[in-house]
Amino acid sequence: MREQLLAAEKVTAIDWRDGVLHLLDQRALPLEETWLAYDSAAGVAEAIRLMVVRGAPAIGIAAAYGVVLGVRARLAAGGDWQAALEEDFRVLAESRPTAVNLFWALDRMRERLNRLADCDDVLAALEAEAVGIHASDREANLTMAQLGVELIRRHNSHPQKLLTHCNTGALATGGFGTALGVIRAAHLAGLVERVFADETRPWLQGARLTAWELAGEGIPVSLNADAAAAHLMKTEGIAWVIVGADRITANGDVANKIGTYQLAVNAMHHGVRFMVVAPSSTIDMNLESGDDIPIEERDGRELLEIGGQRVAADVHAVNPVFDVTPADLIDAIVTEKGVVERPDAEKMKQLMCRKRLH
Numbered sequence: 001m002r003e004q005l006l007a008a009e010k011v012t013a014i015d016w017r018d019g020v021l022h023l024l025d026q027r028a029l030p031l032e033e034t035w036l037a038y039d040s041a042a043g044v045a046e047a048i049r050l051m052v053v054r055g056a057p058a059i060g061i062a063a064a065y066g067v068v069l070g071v072r073a074r075l076a077a078g079g080d081w082q083a084a085l086e087e088d089f090r091v092l093a094e095s096r097p098t099a100v101n102l103f104w105a106l107d108r109m110r111e112r113l114n115r116l117a118d119c120d121d122v123l124a125a126l127e128a129e130a131v132g133i134h135a136s137d138r139e140a141n142l143t144m145a146q147l148g149v150e151l152i153r154r155h156n157s158h159p160q161k162l163l164t165h166c167n168t169g170a171l172a173t174g175g176f177g178t179a180l181g182v183i184r185a186a187h188l189a190g191l192v193e194r195v196f197a198d199e200t201r202p203w204l205q206g207a208r209l210t211a212w213e214l215a216g217e218g219i220p221v222s223l224n225a226d227a228a229a230a231h232l233m234k235t236e237g238i239a240w241v242i243v244g245a246d247r248i249t250a251n252g253d254v255a256n257k258i259g260t261y262q263l264a265v266n267a268m269h270h271g272v273r274f275m276v277v278a279p280s281s282t283i284d285m286n287l288e289s290g291d292d293i294p295i296e297e298r299d300g301r302e303l304l305e306i307g308g309q310r311v312a313a314d315v316h317a318v319n320p321v322f323d324v325t326p327a328d329l330i331d332a333i334v335t336e337k338g339v340v341e342r343p344d345a346e347k348m349k350q351l352m353c354r355k356r357l358h
Helices: 002-008 041-049 056-077 081-093 100-114 122-155 179-188 205-216 226-235 260-270 345-352
Strands: 014-017 020-024 035-038 160-164 192-198 221-224 238-243 247-249 254-257 273-277 322-325 332-335 338-341
Touching (some): 014 056, 014 122, 020 056, 035 041, 041 056, 041 081, 056 100, 056 122, 081 100, 100 122, 122 238, 122 273, 122 332, 160 179, 160 226, 179 205, 179 238, 192 205, 221 226, 226 238, 226 260, 238 260, 254 260, 260 273, 260 322, 332 345, 338 345
Parallel strands (some): 160 238, 273 332
Antiparallel strands (some): 014 020, 020 035, 332 338
16 A cells, blocks of 8 residues: 555645755645745744644644754854754744644754764754654654554445544645545545545635645545534444544643544544544653643634634634543544554553554
């Protein structure tokens, strides 16, 4: 299946070329495919904050390249470049608070920085580390896709209906996708009858991005309002809800795009299996449970306006962009290290002690 998956890769959102980071502007999709170029750490941080690039793995990859851009600028400026670089680490870390991949990537870049020898080419070493983070995520995507398909097939070898939330495809990662990667692989394996994509308010990542990716690959997809998901579980015979994650804690609780928690509650009620797909870099063993996860709340205007045009009454808007799904509502967490079914603290600990499967 690996060869099939590689052949199916058609979309990329991150391109490191000639020392410049190029990002596909996901705010403009699907109406326009616009690439923006970044040559500074501050610019990359702004791109993350404004959601030019989004999706936990893609945010981490972009931040790694942001560090490279920061190193180049600080070296050129002279003086104590390492002390000056701390400002770039700070700005990048503050761009989004919930996605742990961001902090994982920054920690990995800092670790490489700390291991530099006197004879090392600093810029080349940091660039190689960022490129390695990017390539590693792509490989993890392929492994997770294969593991997820095996899990689906184990429960039912016939074509089935799946439901997904937000966007977890090539646009959100360094390669094939996490949850959407599993769905792509399931389609190639003949296991998909239809995919139902939540529109995912207020940024409409499902409507603009997921539907665009799936339709572009000829995968049967229907778009639905977020509020229709429970009804579809009741009436359409959906077999799996498959989602990604922005942070997973030591006990298996999962933070993901707002609306995921209610999907899990409804899935449990309707007997629909619930799968979370995320690389191990998303797992934060320093946090005991989902109660410890910082939940980002964005500007209320994202709810009150559409395209800059006011559509709501003049009221206060509450706009948390993530929620936490307790581990006891999750059937399986799929990572490149393996699959954890009915996750708990002990199973998560055992998972993190494993080596990557690829």
